[in-house]
Amino acid sequence: xxxxxxxxxxxxxxxxxxxxxxxxxxxxxxxxxxxxxxxxxxxxxxxxxxxxxxxxxxxxxxxxxxxxxxxxxxxxxxxxxxxxxxxxxxxxxxxxxxxxxxxxxxxxxxxxxxxxxxxxxxxxxxxxxxxxxxxxxxxxxxxxxxxxxxxxxxxxxxxxxxxxxxxxxxxxxxxxxxxxxxxxxxxxxxxxxxxxxxxxxxxxxxxxxxxxxxxxxxxxxxxx
Amino acid sequence: xxxxxxxxxxxxxxxxxxxxxxxxxxxxxxxxxxxxxxxxxxxxxxxxxxxxxxxxxxxxxxxxxxxxxxxxxxxxxxxxxxxxxxxxxxxxxxxxxxxxxxxxxxxxxxxxxxxxxxxxxxxxxxxxxxxxxxxxxxxxxxxxxxxxxxxxxxxxxxxxxxxxxxxxxxxxxxxxxxxxxxxxxxxxxxxxxxxxxxxxxxxxxxxxxxxxxxxxxxxxxxxxxxxxxxxxxxxxxxxxxxxxxxxxxxxxxxxxxxxxxxxxxxxxxxxxxxxxxxxxxxxxxxxxxxxxxxxxxxxxxxxxxxxxxxxxxxxxxxxxxxxxxxxxxxxxxxxxxxx
Numbered sequence: 033x034x035x036x037x038x039x040x041x042x043x044x045x046x047x048x049x050x051x052x053x054x055x056x057x058x059x060x061x062x063x064x065x066x067x068x069x070x071x072x073x074x075x076x077x078x079x080x081x082x083x084x085x086x087x088x089x090x091x092x093x094x095x096x097x098x099x100x101x102x103x104x105x106x107x108x109x110x111x112x113x114x115x116x117x118x119x120x121x122x123x124x125x126x127x128x129x130x131x132x133x134x135x136x137x138x139x140x141x142x143x144x145x146x147x148x149x150x151x152x153x154x155x156x157x158x159x160x161x162x163x164x165x166x167x168x169x170x171x172x173x174x175x176x177x178x179x180x181x182x183x184x185x186x187x188x189x190x191x192x193x194x195x196x197x198x199x200x201x202x203x204x205x206x207x208x209x210x211x212x213x214x215x216x217x218x219x220x221x222x223x224x225x226x227x228x229x230x231x232x233x234x235x236x237x238x239x240x241x242x243x244x245x246x247x248x249x250x251x252x253x254x255x256x
Numbered sequence: 257x258x259x260x261x262x263x264x265x266x267x268x269x270x271x272x273x274x275x276x277x278x279x280x281x282x283x284x285x286x287x288x289x290x291x292x293x294x295x296x297x298x299x300x301x302x303x304x305x306x307x308x309x310x311x312x313x314x315x316x317x318x319x320x321x322x323x324x325x326x327x328x329x330x331x332x333x334x335x336x337x338x339x340x341x342x343x344x345x346x347x348x349x350x351x352x353x354x355x356x357x358x359x360x361x362x363x364x365x366x367x368x369x370x371x372x373x374x375x376x377x378x379x380x381x382x383x384x385x386x387x388x389x390x391x392x393x394x395x396x397x398x399x400x401x402x403x404x405x406x407x408x409x410x411x412x413x414x415x416x417x418x419x420x421x422x423x424x425x426x427x428x429x430x431x432x433x434x435x436x437x438x439x440x441x442x443x444x445x446x447x448x449x450x451x452x453x454x455x456x457x458x459x460x461x462x463x464x465x466x467x468x469x470x471x472x473x474x475x476x477x478x479x480x481x482x483x484x485x486x487x488x489x490x491x492x493x494x495x496x497x498x499x500x501x502x503x504x505x506x507x508x509x510x511x512x513x514x515x516x517x518x519x520x521x522x523x524x525x526x527x528x529x530x531x532x533x534x535x536x537x538x539x540x541x542x543x544x545x546x547x548x549x550x551x552x553x554x555x556x557x558x559x560x561x562x563x564x565x566x567x568x569x570x571x572x573x574x575x576x577x578x579x580x581x582x583x584x585x586x587x588x589x590x591x592x593x594x595x
Contacts, residue, residue, distance in 0.1 A: 087396060100420035101403040104308060104431040108331070108399050112429045159445070160306055160429035163460055 033252060034059035037110045039102075041093050041153070042120030044071040046222035047172065049078075050244035051117060056084030058248055063087045063106040063113075065120065085110070093120050093149035094141065103156045113157050115251060117170040118150035118194070124186040126227045131185035139186045146190035151197055158201075158210060165209035168254050170247070171198040173216045184228075211254045217243045259579030260553050262413040263588040266422045272442040273583055273590040275551075277574045279566055284577050289442045289591050292548070298455025299503035301494055302548075305437040305511045306460040308428035311406030311420055312435070313348075316367035316374070324358045324367065327409055328402075329386070329481055330464050331432045336391040336398050337377070339481070341470045343385075348410030348417070352471025360384045372401040383474045409435050409467065413586065423587075432464040432484070438587040439509030439549050457498065459491040463515040468558075468587075479557050482532045485515035489526040495543060504545040504595065510561045516543045537563030546595040551578055551585040565594045 038055050042048035043064025052062045056079045064086060066072045072088040079086035087109045091098040106113060124134065124142040154169055161167025176184045177191035195214050202212035219225060221237035272289040287295065296302070312328040325343035332338045344358035365376045367389070378388030391398035408423045423436040426445055448458060463485040470476055495516075498505055507513045518531025520542040535541075537560075547565055552558040554575065562571055574592065583590040 089400070096421070097419070100308075100311075100424065104310065104420070105399050105403050107308065107429060108431050109396065156424070156428075159425075159427040162445070163304070163306065163427050163429075163458065 033248075033255075036060045036114045036255075037106075037112060038062045038115040038117065039065065039106050039113045039157070040117045040119055041065045041102075041149070042172075044068060044075045044088075046224055047217055047220060047240045047243060048117070048119040049075050050240040051119065051247060052086060053079055053082070053084070054241070054244040054248045055115075055251075056086055057082065058252070060115070061085040061110040063089060063110055065089050065091055065093065065102055065106075067092050092145075093153060094122075094145035096152060099149075099152045099156055102153065112160055112164070114161075114166070115168045115170065115255075116153065116157050117172065118153070119172045120149065121146045121172070121187070121190070121224075123224065123228055128183040128187075128228055130183055134186055139189075142186040142190045143193065146187070147193040147197060150194055154201065158205070161210045162205065162208045166255075167210040168213065168251055169198075169201070169210065170213045170215060170251065171195065173198075173214050175216055175218075177216070187228075213250065213254055215247055215250065217247065259575070260551060260583070260585035260589075262411075262586040263584040263590070264413055264415040266418070266588055267442075269442040269444050269447070275574060275578050275581075275583060275590070275592045277566060277570065277592060277594045279570065279595065282570055282573070284574060286581060290447060292443075292447060292593070293450040293454045293456065295593055295595070296451065296454065296456045296506065297503070299457075299498065299501050300455075301457045301459055301498040301503055301505050302451060302508060303459050303461060303491065303495075303505060303512045303516065303544075304425070304427055304440055304443075304508045305433070305463045305465065305515070306425070306427050306429045307433035307437055307462050307465060307511075308425075308431040309408055309420065309423040309433045309436045310431045311403060311408055313409050314369060314402065314406040316369045318359060318361060318367055319365055320359075322359050326367065326389075327467060327470070328434050329467055330434065330484065332391070332395065332398055332402070334395065336393075336395045338389050338391075340387055340389050341385055341467060341472070341475060342387060343471075348414075349412060351412045352469055355471055357385060357472075361387065369401050369405055372397055374398075380475075382478055383472050385470070385472050386475055411587065427460070429460075430462050430486075432462055433511075435465055435468055436587060437463070437465050437509050437511050439591060441588065442591065443508070457494055457503075459494040460488065461491060461512055461515040462486040463511040465509075465511040468556075480514065480534070482530050483511070483514065484528060484530045485518070486528045487515060487519060487526055492524060492526050495524075505543055506546040506548060506593075506595070507544045508548045510547070510549060510558050513541075513544050513547060513561060513564075517541060535561045535564045537568065539564040541565070546593065548591055548593050550587065550591060551575075551583050551589050553585060562594065 044066035176188035380386035518533035
């Protein structure tokens, strides 16, 4: 992936960070986006320490005003984006709760981060990809998008929405050379998983680094 | 501006009108921008400026706490340096020519924007308001400051402040433009798809469209300043292909004309370049055969450039027709296609 420009949301932790490290080690220039500046600075330093090219942008993908701030800075730093990975997501308040106990505002916030944010960012980044006739847009999904797990309502509904958004986008961009991938990484040993299921047996969960390796291979395959 | 009213807010592209000006017959036709595909032919090439618009205006604190508005005249370069125009008190709601000048700053003076600091490293002989700034931190920090504090350049005729969302084309890529490449603001993906289905090819240049007005006579007379552009090899090839098959190269906006003709005046090569070319009635166009442009009144530098496409009499008739027909002018206004 030498000289490929990659933007990863949710890039300071978990799978997003593992993807940043993996793709940078494959030669890509990466921009990581996350809300927390300290964790973001650590992530960027870790990639640079291994010789990778990385930059961080502290922003919240759930906010409309943040979108051009993200795309403008990212493109100014590394050039037109070839691959965007929508990895940022929120569960909403934890412990998870039934839909009837979910505040309306909490559902709106989950949809803003997990559906509307990726939509807005795609809207801004995919146009130039279409004109160049190449690009890859990756939506990180979850089995909660298809299985109706009790208490996972806000997150599951948002992931189902994002999946369908991605499928329609893929159909609309079919002849353009821009690929849209929806990838369910499975259950991983991450901070987010621990917040959702604190009692899970960590030994049964996948290592995000191994998952990032296989997603990296899928992205390379999609681009070839 | 005589005869024209400005569009004072962003409009849906379905509302944007298109005045078609046929050079050969002198005919004027009132259309909608949505019908652009019907006006072009299979084999034509439409060239877009894919520069995204920067939040090029931000407030800074000068020596002695003076409040200064900085408007970038170009994108920040890889060394963290940039040409900028300084504005004094007042806001965007005041016409630029009515605003008092900023304090005169010498080389070495510093501007503070939160935690970022920029030093004046050059002052133009044209006007003390036209300066070269060097950001003292990292380029990353300068960009973060710009996107946190900066706003798109605003216009006194606007009803409300524009957001960055309002000044981006549907195909904006590298953030190089300090004001929107506005002729393309109304183009939607549905329209671009329709053009491709009709057999019209699309190509891009990235041109760092500069400031349209500063309120400083000396600077305004010199506009447009030198602007950088990047033309991909694919576009050079598409132009050659188009002319070979007898198609027309149509520029979306004056910035595309400047990028292509400025280059052709030297050598039609791909890559990054800077042009100082000023086009007008006596210019000979080497590359571009037609233009989709916003509505510009006589006296504006954009209008001057249109003189390269049509004779003064036809242009005057077109402008008069547009004014009488209540076409809206300026950045968010209606459009004109000269073929």
